Amino acid sequence: SAVISQKPSRDICQRGTSLTIQCQVDSQVTMMFWYRQQPGQSLTLIATANQGSEATYESGFVIDKFPISRPNLTFSTLTVSNMSPEDSSIYLCSVELASPLNEQFFGPGTRLTVL
Amino acid sequence: ELKVEQNPLFLSMQEGKNYTIYCNYSTTSDRLYWYRQDPGKSLESLFVLLSNGAVKQEGRLMASLDTKARLSTLHITAAVHDLSATYFCAVDRGDDQFYFGTGTSLTVIP
Numbered sequence: 001s002a003v004i005s006q007k008p009s010r011d012i013c014q015r016g017t018s019l020t021i022q023c024q025v026d027s028q029v030t031m032m033f034w035y036r037q038q039p040g041q042s043l044t045l046i047a048t049a050n051q052g053s054e055a056t057y058e059s060g061f062v063i064d065k066f067p068i069s070r071p072n073l074t075f076s077t078l079t080v081s082n083m084s085p086e087d088s089s090i091y092l093c094s095v096e097l098a099s100p101l102n103e104q105f106f107g108p109g110t111r112l113t114v115l
Numbered sequence: 116e117l118k119v120e121q122n123p124l125f126l127s128m129q130e131g132k133n134y135t136i137y138c139n140y141s142t143t144s145d146r147l148y149w150y151r152q153d154p155g156k157s158l159e160s161l162f163v164l165l166s167n168g169a170v171k172q173e174g175r176l177m178a179s180l181d182t183k184a185r186l187s188t189l190h191i192t193a194a195v196h197d198l199s200a201t202y203f204c205a206v207d208r209g210d211d212q213f214y215f216g217t218g219t220s221l222t223v224i225p
Contacts, residue, residue, distance in 0.1 A: 043158075
């Protein structure tokens with residue numbers, strides 16, 4: 001498995017501001033993912049962040065709203081830009097360890113509330 | 116678009132009883148994963164099912180995969196209170212991206 005940390009663990013933000021969430025993993029991984037989990041809901045994939053290439057965004061998510069950085073094999077950031085109350089969610093990063101299981105392990109999450 | 120549906124969405128069961136959670140998905144996939152999420156916590160990996168007919172067991176939980184029927188089951192045997200959590204299945208759509216099921220919130224009543 002992998003040990004994954006996220007910062008901050010929670011935050012309360014004002015409408016129109018931006019928040020950057022950090023994800024750190026204790027081993028080098030190729031694939032990292034960012035998910036959103038709205039209250040009481042399932043997880044929705046926002047984007048895939050591979051080191052050395054641009055993030056790949058899922059339908060309904062755009063780079064201007066959710067810019068992602070992946071500067072090395074152990075770290076990634078997700079920024080939630082120009083926030084509105086609809087962005088209030090838990091944001092989780094995950095990493096995929098090597099084949100053959102392609103298993104994903106999740107960070108503890110960042111609970112974001114936008115007022 | 117790939118759809119992953121679980122049923123039931125909510126399950127309340129008495130300790131000692133057995134029950135099955137179903138995960139149906141809409142496209143071909145040979146990889147399916149089960150996760151557990153406790154309230155306010157992140158996801159914990161339970162099972163990795165990589166081929167048709169795969170069966171995995173851990174304690175009171177057993178998961179199986181039928182890729183032809185596009186169905187996975189999570190069977191709970193003799194439930195105990197500690198199993199109360201939300202359970203998610205997730206399907207690998209073929210490019211290592213996961214689609215998560217709707218989730219099943221399980222409450223085990225003493």
